[in-house]
Amino acid sequence: MGTEILLDLKNVNKVFGVNHVLKNINLQIERGKFITFLGPSGCGKTTLLRSIAGFYTVDEGEIWIDGKLMNDLPPYKRGTPMVFQEYALFPHMTVFDNVAYGLDVQKRPEGEIQDRVKSALAKVKLTGLEERYPHQMSGGQQQRVAMARALVMDSPIILLDEPLSNLDAKLREEVRVELRNIQLDLGLTVIYVTHDQVEALSMSDHIVVFNKGAIDQYGTPHEIYYKPRTQYVADFIGTTNFVDAVVLQLEGDQATVKYGKKNDTVTVQTNEQLTVGENVLLSIRPESMRINGPDAGEFIMDGVVVTYSMFLGEKERYFLAGDDGKEWIVDVYDIGQTSYQGIVKIHASANKIHLIKISN
Structure with missing residues (x-):
């Protein structure tokens, strides 16, 4: 049944x-x-x-x-x-x-x-x-x-x-x-x-x-x-950061893409049918991101804390300008630490990144 x-x-x-x-x-x-x-x-x-x-x-x-x-x-x-x-x-x-x-x-x-x-x-x-x-x-x-x-x-x-x-x-x-x-x-x-x-x-x-x-x-x-x-x-479910990217290499269910002004690369897992050179989106949730810290992760981008942070009880929400020209939202859960200001690095592990195929 x-x-x-x-x-x-x-x-x-x-x-x-x-x-x-x-x-x-x-x-x-x-x-x-x-x-x-x-x-x-x-x-x-x-x-x-x-x-x-x-x-x-x-x-x-x-x-x-x-x-x-x-x-x-x-x-x-x-x-x-x-x-x-x-x-x-x-x-x-x-x-x-x-x-x-x-x-x-x-x-x-x-x-x-x-x-x-x-x-x-x-x-x-x-x-x-x-x-x-x-x-x-x-x-x-x-x-x-x-x-x-x-x-x-x-x-x-x-x-x-x-x-x-x-x-x-x-x-x-x-x-x-x-x-x-x-x-x-x-x-x-x-x-x-x-x-x-x-x-x-x-x-x-x-x-x-x-x-x-x-x-x-x-x-x-x-x-x-x-x-x-x-x-x-x-975009409808919760909050996410979208990153414009281009497919550089495909191997099995792994796609290597480039992103940002520096053309950095990251390899992510995906089930989408893709072609080399195709434009795609990366979706990274705010809670999957980190600011600075020793464990940089496979995805990294320069950013600037441009506005106030928002205290939400269990977390602090930061609004940053990334080097891709977009606003980034990053949630930090270690509330006791010193607040971030100015230029920072925002990063995430590849397994926290979801690739979305752009509809025609």
């Missing part, structure tokens, strides 16, 4: 007027995984989620769930309960009645409804609050009610549309942990939509990065962060 495909999207397209919102989406999601759709506003992630749920009809392509074609089925027959950003709780109903609503619509036996609602509320730690109304609950509790309403349907897949965006930062972090624990404990398949990179990186088995209606990359959080396939992904 571990490798069984639960959701299979084949060439899915959606157009609103003149806007091609979803462009040839092909994606397979395994059962029991926590998958995050990540991207800025207007990139298509919520449109795809609502197309899976059946709230939108796709203009082209197929949506398969658990081996069944869903295109012509209404939302209530798809088995895809959704937790909305606003929770969409009925204010005049108690917690119990809100959670039981879907089962009531299906006309389930009363005894079954009682058992399943109690079980769902226990899973989200709301036992004893069955008779409260939404206005008597905190935002975090309301979010759990919405989650219980999805869990009670015993569906193969649960869809979450930015469910934590209305919570404060501390509560968001607490509920993130709870959601992930529930998913792991119950072996649920969850698709989670967010524009929050921290949520995506910390909660997901895999992340789908959207760019203008298309999928730029699908991979684990580590792959998305450290091995971005495109400049867009590298």
